[in-house]
Each structure stands twice: as structure tokens, then as C-alpha cells.
Amino acid sequence: MKKFLVAGSLVALSMALAQQNAKTEIQFWHSMGGVLGERVEGLVKEFNDSQTVTTVKSTYVGSYDDGINKLLAGIRAGKVPNLIQVYDIGSRTMVDSGAIEPLENIAKANNFDIDQFVPQPRNYYTVDGKLNAMPFNSSNPLLYMNTAMLAKAGIPYRNSWRLSDLEAAARKLTIKDASGATLRYGIAIPIDSWFVEQFSYNSGEYFCNNENGRKARASEMNFTNPADVAFVDWWARMVKDGVMANIGRSGDNAQAAFAQEKAAIVAQSTASLTGLLKLVGGKFETRTAFFPYLKERNGVAIGGASLYAMKGQSADELKSTWGFISFLLKPNSQAKWHLGTGYFPVIKGVAQLPNVVQAHVKQPNFETALRQLETTKVNNYSAGCLAGAFPEIRQYVAGAIEEAIKGKPAAEALRDAKVKADAALDRYNSAIKK
Amino acid sequence: MNQSASSQTPASVAPQGSRLKHLKGEWLEGLLLLSPAVILLLSFIVYPTISGAVLSFQREDPFGKSREWAGFANYLELASRPEFLASMFTTLKFTLLVAPLELLLGLIAALLVWRPFAGSNFFRTLFFLTTAVPTSVAAVAWGWFLNPLSGWANWIVRALGLPVQPWLTDPSYAIWTLGVITAWAGVGFVAILLTAGLQGIPEDLYEAARLDGATAWVQFWKITLPLLSPTLFLVGLLTLFRSLTAFGQIHLLTKGGPAESTFVWVYRVYQDAFFNFRFTYAAAEGLTLFLALLLLAALQFRFFGRKVHYE
Numbered sequence: 075m076k077k078f079l080v081a082g083s084l085v086a087l088s089m090a091l092a093q094q095n096a097k098t099e100i101q102f103w104h105s106m107g108g109v110l111g112e113r114v115e116g117l118v119k120e121f122n123d124s125q126t127v128t129t130v131k132s133t134y135v136g137s138y139d140d141g142i143n144k145l146l147a148g149i150r151a152g153k154v155p156n157l158i159q160v161y162d163i164g165s166r167t168m169v170d171s172g173a174i175e176p177l178e179n180i181a182k183a184n185n186f187d188i189d190q191f192v193p194q195p196r197n198y199y200t201v202d203g204k205l206n207a208m209p210f211n212s213s214n215p216l217l218y219m220n221t222a223m224l225a226k227a228g229i230p231y232r233n234s235w236r237l238s239d240l241e242a243a244a245r246k247l248t249i250k251d252a253s254g255a256t257l258r259y260g261i262a263i264p265i266d267s268w269f270v271e272q273f274s275y276n277s278g279e280y281f282c283n284n285e286n287g288r289k290a291r292a293s294e295m296n297f298t299n300p301a302d303v304a305f306v307d308w309w310a311r312m313v314k315d316g317v318m319a320n321i322g323r324s325g326d327n328a329q330a331a332f333a334q335e336k337a338a339i340v341a342q343s344t345a346s347l348t349g350l351l352k353l354v355g356g357k358f359e360t361r362t363a364f365f366p367y368l369k370e371r372n373g374v375a376i377g378g379a380s381l382y383a384m385k386g387q388s389a390d391e392l393k394s395t396w397g398f399i400s401f402l403l404k405p406n407s408q409a410k411w412h413l414g415t416g417y418f419p420v421i422k423g424v425a426q427l428p429n430v431v432q433a434h435v436k437q438p439n440f441e442t443a444l445r446q447l448e449t450t451k452v453n454n455y456s457a458g459c460l461a462g463a464f465p466e467i468r469q470y471v472a473g474a475i476e477e478a479i480k481g482k483p484a485a486e487a488l489r490d491a492k493v494k495a496d497a498a499l500d501r502y503n504s505a506i507k508k
Numbered sequence: 509m510n511q512s513a514s515s516q517t518p519a520s521v522a523p524q525g526s527r528l529k530h531l532k533g534e535w536l537e538g539l540l541l542l543s544p545a546v547i548l549l550l551s552f553i554v555y556p557t558i559s560g561a562v563l564s565f566q567r568e569d570p571f572g573k574s575r576e577w578a579g580f581a582n583y584l585e586l587a588s589r590p591e592f593l594a595s596m597f598t599t600l601k602f603t604l605l606v607a608p609l610e611l612l613l614g615l616i617a618a619l620l621v622w623r624p625f626a627g628s629n630f631f632r633t634l635f636f637l638t639t640a641v642p643t644s645v646a647a648v649a650w651g652w653f654l655n656p657l658s659g660w661a662n663w664i665v666r667a668l669g670l671p672v673q674p675w676l677t678d679p680s681y682a683i684w685t686l687g688v689i690t691a692w693a694g695v696g697f698v699a700i701l702l703t704a705g706l707q708g709i710p711e712d713l714y715e716a717a718r719l720d721g722a723t724a725w726v727q728f729w730k731i732t733l734p735l736l737s738p739t740l741f742l743v744g745l746l747t748l749f750r751s752l753t754a755f756g757q758i759h760l761l762t763k764g765g766p767a768e769s770t771f772v773w774v775y776r777v778y779q780d781a782f783f784n785f786r787f788t789y790a791a792a793e794g795l796t797l798f799l800a801l802l803l804l805a806a807l808q809f810r811f812f813g814r815k816v817h818y819e
Contacts (some may be wrong), residue, residue, distance in 0.1 A: 171571050
């Protein structure tokens with residue numbers, strides 16, 4: 075009897091092992107930390123538990139910069155994951171690497187109609203006429219507003235803000251002491267090129283030439299456009315007048331300022347929604363609004379990141395990689411991801427699902443990002459700038475904001491930054507051509 | 509004669525041969541004992557330095573494809589870019605603040621605690637604590653402390669009736685703030701080494717000086733400082749290199765900003781390599797930094813090394 079049991083359990087064990095071996099393992103690198111990381115791991119686990127063919131091994135590889143850096147090292151060493159999350163501004167580099175399998179090819183091979191994608195994110199990740207990546211965590215910049223402070227100052231909430239209206243509101247919301255020192259700021263925006271980029275798009279300007287690098291490879295930056303000069307000038311003026319808090323480059327500082335009621339309005343990504351609401355913890359009512367514009371609102375580009383399938387996978391691996399991607403694209407996963415994070419769904423029709431609609435009624439802030447997206451014109455402004463050396467270029471733009479705050483005229487600060495940025499772009503483009 | 513010589517030879521050769529064998533064995537043993545250090549040094553210091561030097565004369569795309577020889581192109585670019593010169597200047601400014609401050613504060617701390625008194629161990633531990641805290645933890649804590657809106661630093665300043673300060677957000681402040689943070693982190697290390705140095709000074713010298721009626725001030729200048737000079741020299745060299753290669757706190761607190769005001773040399777190497785993906789150019793920057801450090805060390809040995817007083 076005992077022998078029989080032992081033999082039986084051995085058989086069971088070997089069967090379990092065989093099953094284990096039959097599963098295809100794919101490596102997935104992502105850069106989602108904190109709450110967002112928990113949500114990603116949740117989806118991975120759900121996928122792994124839902125079928126017996128594929129095991130997704132997910133690894134948090136640090137920030138977006140760390141991730142793409144690790145990937146480039148991997149390309150050199152010939153060791154890359156099957157699937158990797160890369161930030162929006164890495165798009166040009168990823169396509170130029172020649173190391174990716176364009177998503178459109180994989181989707182076609184699996185009879186997936188890419189018209190199911192929401193047009194704006196699809197537009198962003200379409201490079202040289204091809205959708206290269208799966209838009210995954212797509213975000214927009216938003217204004218987060220403390221409605222209690224707004225009401226007290228007699229400012230009615232609305233979702234669309236011209237820059238001049240936002241300035242008037244921020245001035246009204248600012249509280250100073252007798253000596254003129256600011257006790258409460260009207261607004262806080264972390265020093266980040268992303269907001270300058272979005273202001274271009276939203277005001278109907280290109281951030282780089284050749285229509286945001288969409289008609290042909292971008293060879294020059296265009297952030298000296300009138301909208302950006304006005305925006306950076308506005309920024310510096312607001313800081314000088316003690317209306318905007320200069321909280322440095324950290325988004326965390328902006329969120330802290332908002333949660334601690336030291337700033338009435340902050341600009342942050344939709345991705346911060348869940349985290350920020352948690353930070354506020356119901357102390358006051360928070361409403362989100364669209365990102366500001368100069369004269370006429372065009373709509374913003376998406377930010378966030380997308381997933382790239384890497385080249386050189388075996389047929390089994392590619393099938394498994396697609397299996398995971400198509401799981402993430404299922405309406406159910408999309409809804410879960412959207413409501414769990416604040417990123418918006420990238421598949422059409424998800425916003426109309428009953429559970430999503432219901433959640434939006436309960437928490438209208440989730441809807442703002444979607445409304446902003448839906449009302450965005452689909453054109454090359456909102457497609458967003460596609461350029462190489464983008465991370466480096468962003469550093470120069472952030473530097474220009476800081477120079478302007480220090481006292482340099484905005485136009486001059488941006489012009490100086492453009493010289494450096496164009497040189498960086500030039501270096502990138504000439505290195506790629508070889 | 510012949511016989512005696514032949515009879516002598518085997519007798520004298522035998523011990524010589526065994527000594528040679530013995531020596532050879534010792535040599536082998538020594539090599540064996542040294543090998544872990546030598547292998548580590550070769551593979552982690554010598555090899556990367558050489559391959560970095562080779563890389564600095566090449567050119568490639570961000571993906572490591574199409575690597576080719578480029579002669580001095582990277583070095584010429586380096587010389588032609590104002591950013592690089594600005595970084596050198598920033599590094600110099602930073603070092604001129606950090607190294608003397610760290611040395612001075614460390615010396616004061618060491619002078620306070622080197623003689624045992626009730627609680628001296630407590631204070632020694634306290635001083636060393638800042639060195640025991642990992643850079644990343646310290647940087648995050650400093651970030652909170654200096655937060656422009658909610659940090660304690662500005663809360664204290666405000667309580668004193670002074671205007672709040674943009675510690676890390678103003679380009680003319682940030683480098684000094686980082687300097688103080690860096691010095692703060694290094695004081696403990698300096699204090700420990702100097703305490704050891706102070707304890708090595710023979711007590712009888714002080715006794716003799718006291719008998720001769722020397723004041724504490726004279727004792728410090730005539731005994732303490734000269735006899736501490738070997739340690740001071742070593743510690744000075746270490747603090748200099750530490751401040752020239754400061755990285756963690758800059759990466760975590762300012763990332764070279766605001767307006768590139770804290771873009772020190774090391775940080776530029778890092779950015780160009782791992783952020784801008786220009787490894788060959790970054791290799792040229794790194795190698796230039798390495799040569800500059802080497803030159804600085806040589807100069808220090810030349811000018812201060814001689815003045816050092818060894819008992």
C-alpha cells in the first residue's frame with residue numbers, strides 16, 4: 075500500500091513537472107513601481123492563473139530610464155526580454171534599434187484588428203506608417219484642483235482652462251501673510267519638459283519640426299514656438315509673484331504640496347490619480363480638469379509607455395507573448411487597469427462598459443482623462459513629437475524653465491536650450507544613419 | 509686540492525639548493541596569497557580602465573552596432589563643448605567647499621572626543637553615525653528635510669522669523685546645499701581616522717610641553733598638528749577624491765539641476781553614458797576625469813607630501 079502511494083505520488087509529481095516544462099516562459103520587464111506596480115503584478119498573476127500555456131515572468135527593472143538602459147545593454151549582450159515596457163519618448167530609439175517586432179505584424183498574424191485601438195494612442199505609437207508597440211499605460215496631463223479652496227475663493231469649477239484664466243484663478247487662490255510671503259500657493263507644477271511639450275500640442279504647435287517628426291524624421295526642435303515661450307514666461311512670472319510654488323523637478327513634491335493643502339492646484343499625470351487620491355485621503359474634495367492651452371484647445375498627446383515585443387523570439391515564445399498582450403487588451407483587463415490606476419483604456423468601447431460607467435459616476439475624476447482624450451483632435455499636434463535623444467532634450471527644456479525662473483527671459487532661455495537640444499538630436503541622427 | 513674542492517662542493521651545494529628551492533616555494537606561496545587581490549584588481553580595475561580607454565577612441569550608435577575607430581574625435585568634442593567646461597568648474601567649486609569643510613569639522617570633532625571622558629564613546633558613535641547611513645537613505649531624508657514647502661528646514665527658518673529658502677530649487681543655492689550635505693556625510697569618517705591619529709601621538713610629549721609651560725594653543729600648533737600631519741595628509745587626499753566623485757546625493761536630490769548648477773563631472777559621465785547612450789563619448793569623459801585625479805594626487809604628494817612630519 076505504502077509503495078503504491080509512493081509510486082502514485084511520484085507519477086503525480088512527474089506529471090506536474092512535465093506540465094511545468096510544457097509551459098512557455100516569457101520575460102516581461104516593466105517600470106511600474108508603487109501602486110502601479112501592484113496593479114501590473116496583479117494582471118500578470120491573473121494571466122498566469124488563467125491558462126496553462128504561458129508563464130509570464132515579470133521583473134521590475136527600475137525607472138523608465140533604467141529599463142531602456144538595461145535593454146540597450148541587453149541588445150549589446152544579445153540578451154533581451156520577450157516584452158518590455160518603454161516610455162513614450164523612447165519610441166524613436168526603439169524603432170531605430172531594429173530589435174523589435176512591430177506589434178502590427180504580430181496582431182495581423184493573429185487576426186487582431188488594430189482598428190480596435192483608441193485613435194490617439196495608436197497615432198502616437200505609429201511610426202513610419204506602422205503601429206510598433208502596444209499602447210499600455212497611456213496617460214494625459216491633468217490639473218488637480220482642491221474644490222473646497224476653489225469654492226471659498228468664489229471660482230466655479232470647470233474642466234477646460236485657458237492659461238490666462240488659470241492664472242487669474244491661481245492668483246485668487248494664493249494667500250500671503252503681511253510681509254508678502256506666500257502661505258498657500260495657487261498652483262504648483264513640477265519642473266518637467268513634459269508639460270511644456272503638452273502645452274505645445276494643446277495650443278496647436280509642434281514641439282519638433284517635420285510636424286512633430288511625423289512626416290519625416292525630426293531634425294530640429296521647435297520649443298521656441300510662441301505658445302511655449304508664453305508658457306515658460308508665465309511659469310517664471312508666477313513663481314516670481316509667489317503664486318506658483320517652485321517645488322523643483324519632483325512630481326512627488328507637487329503631490330505632497332497638494333495633499334498638505336499648500337497648493338490649491340497641481341499639474342500631474344492621470345497616472346497619479348489613484349496615488350494622489352490616496353494621499354489626500356478624503357481630507358478634501360479633489361476634481362481633475364483638462365490641461366491648459368494658450369488660445370484654442372487642440373488637445374494633448376498621450377504620455378506614459380507602451381509594450382514592445384522583441385525580435386528573435388521562437389514561434390512558441392511569440393505566441394505566448396501575444397497571448398499575454400491580447401489578455402491585456404481584453405475589455406475586462408483594460409477596465410481593471412483603468413480603474414485601478416487612472417491610465418485610460420486603449421481599446422474602444424471599454425469606457426462604455428457598465429462597471430466602468432458606474433465607477434465614473436462614483437468617481438468622476440476617472441472620467442476627466444477620458445473626456446480630455448475623446449475631445450482631443452486626432453492630428454500631428456496631438457500625435458506628439460517623435461525624436462531621438464529625447465531624454466537628453468528634456469533635460470535642456472527643464473533647464474530652460476529653471477533659467478527663466480532665475481531671471482533669464484523665457485525666449486532666450488528656450489533659444490539657448492534649443493541650441494543644445496538640436497546638437498543632441500543631430501548627434502543622434504548622424505549616429506543612426508551610419 | 510682537486511679532491512678537497514670536489515669533496516667540498518656537494519656539501520656546500522646541498523644547502524644552497526634547498527634554500528633556492530625554499531625561496532622559490534616562498535615566492536610561489538606569496539604569489540598564490542597575492543593572487544586573489546591581483547586577480548580582482550586586474551579584472552575590476554585594470555581591465556575596465558583599459559577597455560574604457562580603447563572605447564574612448566571609438567564611435568558607435570546607441571545600440572553598440574557599427575563601432576568604428578574615431579581617433580581623437582571624442583576628446584575634441586569634449587574640448588569644444590561648453591557644458592564640459594562648466595562641469596569642471598562646478599566640480600571645482602563643489603570640491604573647494606566640501607573637502608576643507610569636511611576636514612575642518614572632522615578635526616574639531618576628533619579633538620573633542622579623542623581623549624576618553626565620560627560619554628566619549630557615545631559622542632564618537634554619534635559622529636560616526638552620519639558615515640554609517642547609506643548615501644541613498646541620507647539623500648532621501650535630506651530631501652524631506654529640505655522640501656521647499658513641507659520640509660523642517662524651512663519650518664525652522666520661518667520660526668526664526670526669516671524668509672524661507674529655496675535650498676535645492678535655486679541654481680545659486682543648490683551646489684552649496686549639496687556641498688554641506690556631502691561634508692555632513694563625510695565628517696564621521698574623517699573624525700574616526702583623525703581620532704586614531706591623535707591617539708598615536710605619545711602622551712609624554714604633552715607632559716614635557718606642560719612642564720615647560722606651553723599653553724594648550726601652543727601644544728596644538730607645535731605637537732598635535734605636526735604629528736597629526738601624516739594622517740591629515742591621507743585624510744585630505746581621501747576627502748578630496750570623495751568630493752570629486754560625489755554622485756549618489758546629486759543623482760537623488762538634484763539630478764544636476766536646477767539649470768545645470770549641480771552638474772558635476774562624474775554626473776555628466778553618468779548622464780552621457782546611461783541616459784544619453786553615448787558610451788564612447790562618456791568613456792572619453794571618464795578617462796579625462798581619471799587623468800585629472802591622477803594629476804591631482806601627484807601634485808598633492810609633491811607639494812604636501814614633503815611637508816608631512818613623520819615622527
